[in-house]
Amino acid sequence: DAGVIQSPRHEVTEMGQEVTLRCKPISGHDYLFWYRQTMMRGLELLIYFNNNVPIDDSGMPEDRFSAKMPNASFSTLKIQPSEPRDSAVYFCASSFDSNQPQHFGDGTRLSIL
Amino acid sequence: GNSVTQMEGPVTLSEEAFLTINCTYTATGYPSLFWYVQYPGEGLQLLLKATKADDKGSNKGFEATYRKETTSFHLEKGSVQVSDSAVYFCALYGGSQGNLIFGKGTKLSVKP
Numbered sequence: 001d002a003g004v005i006q007s008p009r010h011e012v013t014e015m016g017q018e019v020t021l022r023c024k025p026i027s028g029h030d031y032l033f034w035y036r037q038t039m040m041r042g043l044e045l046l047i048y049f050n051n052n053v054p055i056d057d058s059g060m061p062e063d064r065f066s067a068k069m070p071n072a073s074f075s076t077l078k079i080q081p082s083e084p085r086d087s088a089v090y091f092c093a094s095s096f097d098s099n100q101p102q103h104f105g106d107g108t109r110l111s112i113l
Numbered sequence: 114g115n116s117v118t119q120m121e122g123p124v125t126l127s128e129e130a131f132l133t134i135n136c137t138y139t140a141t142g143y144p145s146l147f148w149y150v151q152y153p154g155e156g157l158q159l160l161l162k163a164t165k166a167d168d169k170g171s172n173k174g175f176e177a178t179y180r181k182e183t184t185s186f187h188l189e190k191g192s193v194q195v196s197d198s199a200v201y202f203c204a205l206y207g208g209s210q211g212n213l214i215f216g217k218g219t220k221l222s223v224k225p
Contacts, residue, residue, distance in 0.1 A: 004156070033212065042217040043157075043202065056212065091156050099145055099206045102213060104156030 002026070004105035006092050012111045018080040021108045024073055025094030033102060034067055034077050035091040043091075049075065050098070082112045115140040119203045119216035126193055126223050134188040134219050136177075136203035145206040146170075146179055146186040147213065152199045160188075160201070193223045 005024040013019055025032050033048040047057040052069045060067070064083070069075040079086055089109050093102040120135040138146065145164045149157040161170030166181035175190045186203060203216040 043215050045212055045215075048212055093156075098212065101147065101159040101162060102157075104158065106154075106156050 004092055004094050004103050006090075006105035006108050008108060009106065010109045010111075012113065013082060014113050015083055016081045017112075018078065019082045019086075019110060019112075021077040021090050021092075021110070023075045023077070023092030023105060025075070025092070026103055027073065029094035029096050029103070030072075031095045031098055031102075032069060032075050033093040033095075034075070035093065036088045037091060037107070038088045046077070084112045086110065087112050115144065115205060115214050117203050117205055117214055117216040119201075119219055122200075122218070122220040124219060124221045126221070128195055128223055128225050129192045130223075132188070132190040132193045132197075132221070134201055134203075134221070136186045136188065136216060138184050138186065138203075138205050140184075140205055143181070146177070147204040147206075148175070148177055148186070148188050149202040149204060149215075150199045151202065151218070157202060193221070195223045195225055197221060198223045 007022045030051050034046040036044045036046055046059045047067045048055055049069045065079055067077045089107045091104050091107045093104045095102045116139045118137050147162045148160040150160045151157045161172040163170040163179035166179055168179045170177050177186050177188045179186055200218045200220045202218045204213045
């Protein structure tokens with residue numbers, strides 16, 4: 001079975017550039033989650049979707065961050081403009097139901113110079 | 114609100130030592146509880162889970178028992194291996210909040 005697929009695995013870009021992270025959830029999973037992980041703050045939930053609809057975006061740090069899920073098999077997390085403090089590993093996860101285990105992708109390691 | 118507290122790391126053990134990573138939670142009702150493991154350079158993977166009081170989750174030699182009276186879900190393994198070196202996260206299902214609430218993670222290093 002294909003797991004959660006994220007791309008790119010690594011991204012290095014300069015401050016001010018737009019960054020787009022992509023995620024393909026496991027087929028049949030109705031929930032999709034975006035997390036950010038840093039040494040200082042640990043694992044933070046940014047936003048999650050149910051059936052392509054955003055349910056809770058209270059973790060999105062600023063208006064520079066936006067997330068979309070145009071269909072059941074694809075989601076994007078966009079940062080525009082990017083800043084050095086956005087450097088982190090961003091994970092996407094999906095689950096069959098909200099109280100079922102989440103399956104994580106391998107993450108995107110983002111470095112903003 | 115719901116929350117999870119787990120012991121600070123890092124934890125360094127010798128191979129074949131006994132492992133305990135403490136996890137306590139605050140929640141209303143009877144949330145499902147989980148342990149996830151993150152190996153270097155990878156995403157989190159479900160290690161084990163328990164859905165009701167006194168349930169014991171187990172996998173790969175790891176165990177955790179859902180203790181409602183002490184609101185705890187401590188992770189244990191009788192004999193750790195070098196390959197168990199990873200970061201371990203305790204989590205609970207937030208119920209009406211619809212998402213998992215994670216602890217800050219505990220880094221385990223096992224030396225040969």
